[in-house]
Structure formats: C-alpha cells, structure tokens
Amino acid sequence: MLYLLCFIIVTLAGFYAFLFFSQKSRYKKVQVLQQDILKRYPVSFSYPRQDLPTFDQHIAQIPQFLPDELFKQLHDVAVRSLYTERSYLPTHKKGGTVSYEALHKLAPELIAFYHSATLQQICSAVVGSLVVPTPLHDQSSCSLLVYERVGDHINWHYDHNFYTGKHYTVLLPLVNENYLKHELSSAQLWIKQKEQAIMIPTPPNTLVIFEGAKVLHKATKLGENERRILLSMTFCINPQAPVLKSVARRMKDTAFFGIRALWT
Secondary structure, eight states: OOHHHHHHHHHHHHHHHHHHHHHHHHHHHHHHHHHHHHHHOOOOOOOOGGGOOOTTSSEEEEEEEEEEHHHHHHHHHHTTOOEEEEEEHHHHHEEEEOOOHHHHHOHHHHHHHHOOOHHHHHHHHHHHHHEEETTOOTTSEEEEEEEETOEEEEEOOOOOOSSSSSSEEEEEEEEEEEEEBBBSSSOEEEEEEEEEEEOOOOOTTEEEEEOTTEEEEEEEOOOTTTEEEEEEEESSSOOOHEEEEHHHHHHHHHHOOGGGGGGG
16 A cells, blocks of 8 residues: 555656646747747837826826827737636636736737836836846736626735745736726726725726735626726746745646646
C-alpha cells in the first residue's frame, strides 16, 4: 500500500512538472510574440497631468480617458475577441474572462495598450509610485472581464496582492450597455469606504485605478439584454513574488481560468 501511494505521488509530481515546464516553453514563445506586438502596434496618446485625480482614498477615476479614435479601436478589438472562459462560484461570481495569454493572439492591440509607456506613466503619477506590468505568467495581468449572461456578477472581495511591492487594479470599461434601452447596463461597480457602500460610475472610456488589496469592491448582477466588457489590467511596484504568494496566486486564478492556472 505504501509503495502504491509513493508511486501515485511520484506520478502526479512528474505529471505536474511536465505541465509546468511545457507551459514555461509556451511562455517563451508568447514573450517573443509580445515583443513583436509592441513593435507592430505602437500606442500614442496623452492626458493632461494637471487633470489627474488624487489617490488619497486608494481609488481614482478618469472620465473620457482616451481619444475617441483609440477608444473605438480598443472597443472593436474587444468585441471581436469574445472567446471567453466561463466560471461560476456559487454565491460569489459568475462571468467570462479572456486571459492574458489568449489576448496576445486574439487582441494584440490590447496588449500593446497595456504595455504603453503613457499608460504606465499616468498610473504611476496617480498612485504616486513607479509601477510596471505584472509578469507574463499571471493570467490576470491583462484580461477581459466579460459579463454577457443574466446574473453575471462578482460579490464583495479584495484583489489580493501576490507580489512584493504594492499592487494596483486598473479597469477600462469598453462596453457597458442595455442594447434595447440604449442606456448603461444594470451591472455596477461598488466599493466600501468606512463601512459605507459607494457606487463608482463606469460608463465606457472611464479609467478606474484602485489598490485592490485595500478597497473592498463588487460588481452587481447583469440584467436582460445587457452586456459589460472591461479591460482589466494590473500593475505593481515590485513584480517579484515569494513562493507561497506565487502558489496562492495560481490557486486564485483557477476561479477565472480553470485548473490549468495551477501550473502557470
């Protein structure tokens, strides 16, 4: 019996190692693809520094963030890229996602925007520290959050920090509509400050920056004939991750990207 148990453990460990190193090989190819994307899709825009909001409550909004032409480009790319991975955790979340890795092939323009120097400079100026993109193996580094079915939502939660330095969530709503009534969807972003619930407006092209580890937040349920698509990006001050935090990040990602996240 002991020998059988040892055999099973060794077999599972070997299988995990195979998947882990196979994924590492894939990431090397994605890294090469990313470098090519950044050359082929240069992103240029500006935003007046004097108009940047404060960050004293660990959250900030910038309405009408992008020029119309650039926003329309990102919107159209997101709409055409709706190959989503659905997930459902009873009482907590229901919705779809398009992972960082998948976006490299489905929506390279979104990858280029995430890595644009201007976006990083603006986010750094808002939070008051130099921030950089999170690593390639983190599927939440840059992803699409897709609410497309009635009841899609995510309940109250923090975005736990799995990195050595502070970690920030940056949302850019690309679609937020009730397409029969021609108005915003009923899905709303809410936060809690000092035990008070506050709704954060998220019409399309509103950049929202917040420190997810300190801001409790949720997205309410989507109604009928509605759709909400957000570009979700993460930045951090120091992208190094201790081993235990790296394991915890993989386990968290299974809620969005399935069991394969365990060997990313």
